[in-house]
Amino acid sequence: MNITGRKLFVKALLEEGVDTVFAYPGGMVTDIIDELYKTTEIKVVLPRHEQALIHEAEGYARATGRTAVCIVTSGPGATNTITGIADAFYDSIPLVVFTGQVPQELIGNDAFQEVDIVGMTRSVVKYGVTVRDRDNLGKTIKMAFQIAPTGKPGPVLIDLPKDIQVATGDGEYPSYVDIRGYKLNKSVHIGQLKKAYKLLKNAKRPMILAGGGINISDANQALKEFVEKTKIPVVTTIMGKGALDYDNDLYIGNCGMHGRYAANKAVVGCDVLFSIGTRFNDRITGALSEFAQDAAIIHIDVDTASISRNVIVDVPIVCDAKAALEKLNEWAEPHDTEEWRKRIAAWDKENPLEMRKDLGLCxxxxxxxxxxxxxxxxxxxxxxxxxxxxxxxxxxxxxxxxxxxxxxxxxxxxxxxxxxxxxxxxxxxxxxxxxxxxxxxxxxxxxxxxxxxxxxxxxxxxxxxxxxxxxxxxxxxxxxxxxxxxxxxxxxxxxxxxxxxxxxxxxxxxxxxxxxxxxxxxxxxxxxxxxxxxxxxxxxxxxxxxxxxIASDELVLPMVKGGDAMSEMILPDKPRNGASSKKKSSKKPNK
Amino acid sequence: MYDMYDIRDRIQIKDRWIALYVENQVGVLAKVSGLFSGKSYNLQSLTVGTTEHEDVSRMTICVKSDDITFEQIKKQLNRMVEVIKVIDITTSSLHMKELLYARIDEVNSDDINLIFHLAEVFKVRVCDAGEDSLILECLLTTESNDELIKLLKKKFKKVSIVRGGAVAMESISICKR
CATH class of the missing domain: 3.40.50.970 (Thiamin diphosphate (ThDP)-binding fold, Pyr/PP domains)
Structure with a gap:
């Protein structure tokens, strides 16, 4: 049976199990908004600015683990979302953003509230497209919901011209679309994993660097099991924080620009760095030439393009973090890391992560x-x-x-x-x-x-x-x-x-x-x-x-100046040292 | 794991070739070319046309890069939903030609003789002629076209060039011949 585009749109959301959308109305999405009134199963949240709308959707997606849906109008409504779309792209947050668009016959005329939003967001979406044919509407929406949450999740933008919303056409919403350019890697390369495990087994100073990929793929339990079996200490990135419980003996802290002293020392001084679900951002690595320079690096990431981009990797493994860790857990056995952990503990004692509390509201x-x-x-x-x-x-x-x-x-x-x-x-x-x-x-x-x-x-x-x-x-x-x-x-x-x-x-x-x-x-x-x-x-x-x-001169320390090596941390004054100036730790890592 | 590569090859900046199969849709060319500008990849040439399937286009892309960047380029291309297949044809045996038109104006009869002579040597043809101008139609490799342009510019005062970028197809493998 043929139905209007707007009806198919709502049908699609219902079939995707969407119960909340973040929407800001405007001329080119009024049809969709009007159609949403007819269902009680989808709650529409009205933020006060599209710029905030998209961040609300990000928060929603992160908290629920589900794809968040945004609806904004053409022109300024669409452009206001760009920052949030980019944010979701870099932090791998699944969003499906529907933007209204002027009718197709007006596209290209500099019509009122017309912008090329697909062109503007091209470099910060996983997939972005203008629906130009009513018969492709269902397929395109399905593609969006297939692409956004899978693999390395991210935002998908679907631009809906007003004429597509009102045109009648096919009423079917497909249950699956075969996308020939988007094939997920579901298997784990056992050979590479074995190679990685062998490296870890023979390491004297092994480290795990856990990134946001652990939290996204829900691999926290698998990581915990692996770490507790092997006794390999863990540092996290900002996005990876929470990968391991804070009170686990093997958790050291965050590394990077404002990381814990011991965590950065450990990354600099390790001999095998097992990194999972991180793209080795410059805030983590500091000067690349000196990052983990003596270490063999194993890198698990679901995104091929994240591997060997910033840091040359010795054992690349393209797969889901959870799948890899679960496989590794089958082989994992205790390693003798006591000596190494003692050294890390000594670093932590040398420069613990703490602020002075005698200067007011700390x-x-x-x-x-x-x-x-x-x-x-x-x-x-x-x-x-x-x-x-x-x-x-x-x-x-x-x-x-x-x-x-x-x-x-x-x-x-x-x-x-x-x-x-x-x-x-x-x-x-x-x-x-x-x-x-x-x-x-x-x-x-x-x-x-x-x-x-x-x-x-x-x-x-x-x-x-x-x-x-x-x-x-x-x-x-x-x-x-x-x-x-x-x-x-x-x-x-x-x-x-x-x-x-x-x-x-x-x-x-x-x-x-x-x-x-x-x-x-x-x-x-x-x-x-x-x-x-x-x-x-x-x-x-x-x-x-x-x-x-709080006091206006509180500093975030330790701090590694942008472009410096991770071992060159600016450390806080120690109260017992009196008023000595900020000191830099030695350039050479202790080994 | 990089033992298999020659280190000189990894850091050498040279022309590398990709055959890229993409969805024949609006915006795909902009997306592919935008990747090169957005990520500061050094795009040398890009040609595109439909294949035997009307919903699939094939691009022939030439980039100047080192090995590490080239690997990254291939991965980034692969990551695009609209990209169906990325084939590295840098070291493949290829048939590769580029179409070039060269218009030479303000020529005298000596020049015309020289142009016909050059056309014979370079195996290109004079496809159009006027009172004091000629057009050469050249189907050569990119390198030969470069050479020809160099020569024409040296010999004649007024030369206009239009070139289309290289198009390539893999050779039929020896065992099938």
Missing amino acids: PQSIMEGINEVFPEGIFVTDVGQHQMWATQFINLNSKKQMITSGGLGTMGFGFPAAVGAKIGARDKDVVCITGDGGMQMNMQELATSIVEKANITVCILNNQYLGMVKQMQQLFYGKRYKITCLRRNIDCPDDCKGPQGKCPPYVPDFVKWAESYGAVGIRVTDPTQIEDALREAKANDKTTIIEFL
């Missing part, structure tokens, strides 16, 4: 408060210093998940992603950890949070600066803060080098702002108030904004 204390008050839940961060503190100090295990913008580093991601995560997982506590800069990039979403009753706890670490950049200016750019200070106003002196005692007041007042939306606002200025504030936020049934006024 970010570490806030993270520890969150750990204490929220033993379970989803922790969503924005991008910046607070994100690094969260990845350093938030403890993760199987009951706790972290959602963060790792690859693209999108400020403004955190708050909407947290709202989306809560919409996807209403039975869980959702805590958003954000900064005063990132918060203001999408603060309109407080409305969405309130109207959707997506009650979350938002912790704003307010240092009155765009802290991550300020940190670089503080360390490397002569402390010129003119454009990173969020208190600065037009009357401030041109050469300001930090607070002078008569700075303008901070805007906005986050507590009053929260209250104006009907949320709860709490301001925390003293360490003793941290837990009380968090407990209150957890207990009340409203979204609660907690503003933590």
Whole structure:
């Protein structure tokens, strides 16, 4: 039976089991929106900005493990989603984004609200296409739902001209489409795995580097089993955090630019590096010439193109992380890594990951408060210093998940992603950890949070600066803060080098702002108030904004300067050393 | 695992060839060429046309790169949903030709004689002629076309060139001959 495109569209969503869509209406999707009214099985969430909509969908997808569906209109509606689409592409988040498009006869005319969104997003989607023939509509939607969540997941964009939405045509929605250019690698290359295992077995200083692929392929249990059988220590990337429970003896911490000292030392000093589900981003490797230079590298990744791109790999294995680890678990036996682990423990003792707590409201204390008050839940961060503190100090295990913008580093991601995560997982506590800069990039979403009753706890670490950049200016750019200070106003002196005692007041007042939306606002200025504030936020049934006024000169340390080797970490002053300046660890790794 | 490669080959920047089968759809050419510009791959030439199946196009692509980048290019191409097959034909035995038109203006009778002579040597033909101009139609390898252009530019004042990029097909294997 022939039906309209819009009817087939809704039919397709229902058959895909979609129960929530994130939609912002506009001229070229009104037909679809109207059709959605006719079903009660699909809930439509209306965010307050398409830029936030896409991050909400990302949070939803991450929290539920399902493909999130977005509907936006043509032109500005579509272009507003681009940053989020890129974010989802770099962090492998399955999204299907439907963009409205002007009728086909107007395409190319610079019609009102016409943009070539498929062209604009070409390099940041897994697949993007304009439906040009009504008879291909069902097939194209099916392809999107097949492509987005499989393999290395990612965003798919389907551009729907208005005439396609209203044209009648085939009413069938296919249950499967054979895509000849998209074949998944489902097998595990046993020969390569054996080679890898042999390398690990003969290693004296083996390390596992776990990336986001572990969390995506749900390989956490398999990794735990492998690690506990073999006693090989583990470091994680930012996206891989949570791959192994924080309290596992074999878990060292995050490595990379702001990684734990011992974790970076271990990666530099290992002789076999077994990396799973990471693309060796430059934030992880530092100077490539010195990255794990004495180590044989084994690399498991589901994406062929991630292998031997940044780091030349000795044993490449293209497959799903879980499948590979489950196979390895059949052979795994204990290795003698005691000596090696002792050395790592000594490194950790030498420079443990901790901040000074005697300088006021310390970010570490806030993270520890969150750990204490929220033993379970989803922790969503924005991008910046607070994100690094969260990845350093938030403890993760199987009951706790972290959602963060790792690859693209999108400020403004955190708050909407947290709202989306809560919409996807209403039975869980959702805590958003954000900064005063990132918060203001999408603060309109407080409305969405309130109207959707997506009650979350938002912790704003307010240092009155765009802290991550300020940190670089503080360390490397002569402390010129003119454009990173969020208190600065037009009357401030041109050469300001930090607070002078008569700075303008901070805007906005986050507590009053929260209250104006009907949320709860709490301001925390003293360490003793941290837990009380968090407990209150957890207990009340409203979204609660907690503003933590932290010192503006707190640094994220250790830090490896961009382009430096991972062994060259800038380390915090040790309180016992008094006021010695920032020191650099030795260039040569201890071996 | 790289023992099998000659290290000089891995770091040598040279022309490498790919035969790429893609879906014959709107936007695929832009996507493929966009990959090269977006990732700073050095695209030398790209030709495209349909195959015996009207829904499949075949591209002949030449890139200048080292081995590691070339591997990455092949993987990135393979990752595209619209790409059906990537074939590395760098070391294959090929039939490969490029169509080139060369128009030479402001020629005198000596020049015309020389052009006909060159056409004979290079095995190309004069396909059009006017009072003081000629057009050469050349179906040669890319290298021979390069040589011919060099020579024409040296000998004549006004030369216009249109070239189409190389098209290649793998030779029939020896055992089937």
